[in-house]
Amino acid sequence: MPSAPSIVRLPGAGAPRMAPRALPRLSFPAGLLLPLIAAAAWEFAAARDWLPSNLLPAPSAIANTLAVLARSGELGEHLVATTLRVAAGFAFGVAAATLLGALCGAVPLARRLLDPSIQGLKSVPSLAWVPLFILWFGIFETSKIILIAVGAFFPVYLALAAGIPGVDRKLVEVARVYRYSTAALVRRVLLPAVLPTYLIGLRSGLALGWMFVVAAELMGASQGLGYLLVDGQQTGKPAIVIASIVLFAVLGKATDLPLARAAARALRWQDGFKQHAS
Amino acid sequence: MLTLDRAAKRFPNGYLALDDISLGIGEGEIVGIVGASGCGKSTLLRLLAGLERPSAGAAAYGGAPLAGPRDEIGVVFQEPRLMPWLSVEANVAFGLRHLPAAERNARAGETLERVGLSHFAKSLPRELSGGMAQRAAIARALAARPKVLLLDEPFSALDAFTRLALQEHLLELWSYDRPTFVLVTHDIDEALALADRIVLMRGHPGRVHREFAVDLPRPRSRTSPRFLAWKEEVLRELHVTAAAGRTAIAAPLLRAAL
Numbered sequence: 001m002p003s004a005p006s007i008v009r010l011p012g013a014g015a016p017r018m019a020p021r022a023l024p025r026l027s028f029p030a031g032l033l034l035p036l037i038a039a040a041a042w043e044f045a046a047a048r049d050w051l052p053s054n055l056l057p058a059p060s061a062i063a064n065t066l067a068v069l070a071r072s073g074e075l076g077e078h079l080v081a082t083t084l085r086v087a088a089g090f091a092f093g094v095a096a097a098t099l100l101g102a103l104c105g106a107v108p109l110a111r112r113l114l115d116p117s118i119q120g121l122k123s124v125p126s127l128a129w130v131p132l133f134i135l136w137f138g139i140f141e142t143s144k145i146i147l148i149a150v151g152a153f154f155p156v157y158l159a160l161a162a163g164i165p166g167v168d169r170k171l172v173e174v175a176r177v178y179r180y181s182t183a184a185l186v187r188r189v190l191l192p193a194v195l196p197t198y199l200i201g202l203r204s205g206l207a208l209g210w211m212f213v214v215a216a217e218l219m220g221a222s223q224g225l226g227y228l229l230v231d232g233q234q235t236g237k238p239a240i241v242i243a244s245i246v247l248f249a250v251l252g253k254a255t256d257l258p259l260a261r262a263a264a265r266a267l268r269w270q271d272g273f274k275q276h277a278s
Numbered sequence: 279m280l281t282l283d284r285a286a287k288r289f290p291n292g293y294l295a296l297d298d299i300s301l302g303i304g305e306g307e308i309v310g311i312v313g314a315s316g317c318g319k320s321t322l323l324r325l326l327a328g329l330e331r332p333s334a335g336a337a338a339y340g341g342a343p344l345a346g347p348r349d350e351i352g353v354v355f356q357e358p359r360l361m362p363w364l365s366v367e368a369n370v371a372f373g374l375r376h377l378p379a380a381e382r383n384a385r386a387g388e389t390l391e392r393v394g395l396s397h398f399a400k401s402l403p404r405e406l407s408g409g410m411a412q413r414a415a416i417a418r419a420l421a422a423r424p425k426v427l428l429l430d431e432p433f434s435a436l437d438a439f440t441r442l443a444l445q446e447h448l449l450e451l452w453s454y455d456r457p458t459f460v461l462v463t464h465d466i467d468e469a470l471a472l473a474d475r476i477v478l479m480r481g482h483p484g485r486v487h488r489e490f491a492v493d494l495p496r497p498r499s500r501t502s503p504r505f506l507a508w509k510e511e512v513l514r515e516l517h518v519t520a521a522a523g524r525t526a527i528a529a530p531l532l533r534a535a536l
Contacts, residue, residue, distance in 0.1 A: 170359050176329065177353045178373040178422070179346075188375075192363045269363040271404035 057239045062246070065239040081223040082213055083251065085141070089148025090209040094202065097153045101160025105194075106186060115161060122154050126212060130219050144216035151212035152205035159201025163194040196270060199263040203256060210252045225251075279305050279458065280326055280344075280351070280426055285335035286483075287321050295321045297483035299335070303426065308452065308459040310473030312466060312512070318484020319462045320356075323430050326460060327353045339426075352424030356431045358411035360403040366390065366414050367399040373422040389421040390414075392451065409440035413447070420451065426458040433468065445471055449496075466512050470505060471498050478515055488515055 039059045045051050046058030053061070069075035100118065104111040129150060130143075137143035167190055175185045217226020225244045232240030280303040287296040295318045303309055303326070311319050324330040325337050328347045337344040339351065347353075352373075360369045371386040390396050393413040403411055412432060419427055429448075433441040445468055452459060463469050469476050473492055480487040490512065494504055 170355065170357065171361060173329065174355075174359050174361075174372070177327065177347045178375070179349070180375070184375065188372075189361065192361070195363075269402050269404065271362070 055238055057242070062239050062243050065237070066243050066247075069240075069243070078224055078228050079247070079251070081221075082217065082225045085144050085216065085224065086148060086206075086209045086213050086255075089145045089212070090152045090206055092145065093149035093152030093209070094156050094205060096149070097156035097201075097205070098160065101157040102164065102186075104157075104161040105164025106190065111161065111165075118157065118161075122158075126151055127215055130215065134219065139220040144213070144219075144221070147216045148209050148212045151208040155204035155208060156198070156201040159197040160194060163197035163201075164190055166197075167193040196263075196267055199259065199266065203259050203263070206255060206259065207252065210248060210255075214248070279303060279340055280460075281338050282322075282325060282332070283336045283338065285325060285332035285337055287318075287325060287330060288333040294483040296325070296332075297485055299325075299484070299486055301477065301486065303458060303460055305425075305458055306456045307475060308461065308473045310469030310476045311460065311462045311479060312464065312469045312476055312516075313479030313484070313487075314481060314516070315464060317479045317481030319464075319479055320430055322479070322484065323353075323428050323460065323462050326426075327351055327428050329353075349422065350425040352419035352422055352427045354412075354416050354419050354427065354429045354432045356434060358403070358408075358415040360411060360414055360418075362403050364403075365399065366395060366401050366403065366406065369403065369414055370417045370421050372418055385421050386417075389417045392420070392454075393417045393447070407440075409436055409444060412436065412444065416444075416448070416451070424457065426460065429459065429461045431462055431464065434464070441465075441468070448472065466509055466516070467500060470494070470508050470512065471500055476512065478512065 042051075043059050046053060046056070046061075051058075057065075066075065069078075100114065104115045104118070126147070129147060133143040133146055137146060171189055171193065172185065175189045180188065213224070214226045214229070217224040218230060221227040225247055228244045229241055232238065232244065282299050282301045285296065285299045286294065288294045299322060301322075311322060313319050321330065325332055326344075328337070328339075328344045328351065331337075331345075339348060360366075361372065364372065367383075367386050367390065370389055371382045374382045374385055377385065387396070387399065390399055393416060395410060395413055395417065398406060398410065398414075403414070406414065412435075416432070433444050436444065448459070449472060459472070461469070461472060470492060476490045476492055477486055478488045478490070479485065490508075492508065494502075494508065498505060
């Protein structure tokens with residue numbers, strides 16, 4: 001029919017905007033610079049006796065304490081105990097939050113019925129649960145894991161319950177035009193669209209999980225980094241307290257890193273402003 | 279094959295967007311629906327797509343009432359509406375989920391070839407220009423091989439060059455197997471260049487004001503005297519419509535002032 005030239009070569013078709021190539025790598029060396037300089041300055045000040053060593057021991061003394069704990073095998077046990085608690089609590093919390101969040105996000109009736117109560121529970125300071133959980137579940141693992149699960153629950157729930165209704169109506173309509181079933185709509189449109197918020201929810205949930213494990217272990221434990229904190233305080237050894245704090249920082253960062261990496265990979269399609277894992 | 283019979287659309291807030299619309303779309307026809315913005319053209323298209331139900335009257339496809347979207351009716355929206363997380367290829371295959379994977383891929387590849395986007399099959403939507411994204415959206419609709427393709431101001435967000443190119447391209451696609459096109463537009467040139475028939479709408483509430491059968495031979499030159507004469511005719515009708523709209527709004531104001 002029309003003698004139009006092939007559209008591919010028409011100037012108006014415009015040049016494609018190319019994606020930035022590889023994502024910027026997480027630059028560990030630059031990130032390590034600040035802690036290293038701070039530690040060096042600290043060590044220097046401690047060596048000059050500018051700092052009271054009974055309150056703020058030098059980094060070398062803390063490293064020494066860690067080495068002693070590690071050699072005795074005690075450190076490994078504490079790390080494993082704490083990490084397992086966080087893992088179990090996070091897993092339960094995320095599972096419950098994903099189910100309830102998806103339900104309240106996708107089904108208006110469920111949202112009207114459940115969401116107000118869940119939001120109400122969210123405003124209870126989480127530590128207020130501690131006495132109740134101890135009464136109900138005893139002072140052993142169950143109450144600790146449930147407390148951590150409660151901590152991880154809310155950010156993940158919120159990401160889905162608020163994220164799913166926020167999915168672009170226009171994309172949902174495309175699925176309607178192609179007569180997608182509700183299940184297909186959820187799987188092919190709603191879940192991918194809500195993935196960015198969900199991953200952020202997971203990362204905040206994990207951070208809260210690490211926060212709550214301390215509370216859980218402070219309320220009575222014979223193992224774990226939280227126990228180590230209390231032990232250091234009661235025996236008057238600041239080196240142990242600071243060592244535990246450093247370990248928490250390292251563990252938190254180390255577990256967040258794979259999540260951040262997975263997020264960066266899964267969200268390659270986002271057209272964001274200066275995207276990289278943070 | 280696609281008809282509206284005295285259809286009206288009143289929205290839950292009480293606004294009457296369309297009133298008493300009777301319209302028949304024949305097989306293989308290109309129908310242009312033209313009117314000022316806000317005159318209900320898009321609502322009309324949504325009724326034809328089965329995305330909205332008429333609040334009075336009826337919409338029917340092939341004689342049967344239209345109860346919702348159908349496989350035979352494809353839609354291209356004003357925005358490309360590509361899934362940003364899917365490759366261009368997967369977006370084109372989005373409406374083919376009922377087919378086995380091999381056939382789905384073959385069909386998507388073939389349609390991408392037809393719209394000239396084969397090189398971008400693996401790209402993400404954010405890597406496409408506006409015109410390319412809209413072509414991908416057209417490919418997604420065509421891949422499902424609809425009998426009727428409804429286009430809601432598909433080129434209005436594009437620059438003039440891209441718009442011209444895509445209009446020609448649309449005609450080229452039409453010439454393959456002559457599906458039925460219903461094109462909503464506010465661009466008179468676009469309607470005259472493409473349509474066999476132009477339906478002029480008037481708004482508040484949206485009604486069909488006039489229909490023209492465009493008897494210009496194809497391919498159409500946009501600068502031929504006959505084309506320009508047609509344009510003048512449609513413009514004159516539009517001005518009448520606009521003037522009538524103005525009086526309708528002005529009259530109560532005048533009354534209030536007196």
